[in-house]
Amino acid sequence: AQTVTQSQPEMSVQEAETVTLSCTYDTSESNYYLFWYKQPPSRQMILVIRQEAYKQQNATENRFSVNFQKAAKSFSLKISDSQLGDTAMYFCAFMGPYGGSQGNLIFGKGTKLSVKP
């Protein structure tokens, strides 16, 4: 069974600085999808970034980028120029290669990020 591990329960960063959130996963599949979701206090889960395992190039979305290390089964999120609005819980999630009943997300326990002024 696939598992997702986020080893940092809480992190803090000063506004405008850079922070990296860690995520490791376990799977025997060679093709899969990885996601980072943000959950602010409003509780709505918002997609931050998406990575397809068969693509070697790391995904980027504005200030958000990932470091995808397939062999190490590592998928970290880097937030550059941190803003107060980045304060939230961040969840790493895995989706297997098959649709249907395997098309659901498996989440880690999350990392609570606080951006300080």
Added chain:
Amino acid sequence: DAGVTQSPTHLIKTRGQHVTLRCSPISGHKSVSWYQQVLGQGPQFIFQYYEKEERGRGNFPDRFSARQFPNYSSELNVNALLLGDSALYLCASSLTIQSGNTIYFGEGSWLTVV
């Protein structure tokens, strides 16, 4: 365009009661999934429905059931509520059930069981 909408946003139930949670997917999305998020944890998959058929089920007891209607909206039902069912219930939608589809979440329904 409206996102995934859920109702009610908050509710309190007594142990042993029944609850129904409702979800409307993003327009054009045919797949709806339900997740349970206990405080301090990541969401856990409960059900996935596509074209009104159950396509996936997580490790939850039979007290949990769901259905999808012809307009692709969905209901999650929980019978014989336990204190441990207190959680945020998230509905999510996607275009299809093809793997890799981006999944969009609603704001959730907060259920408190007393």
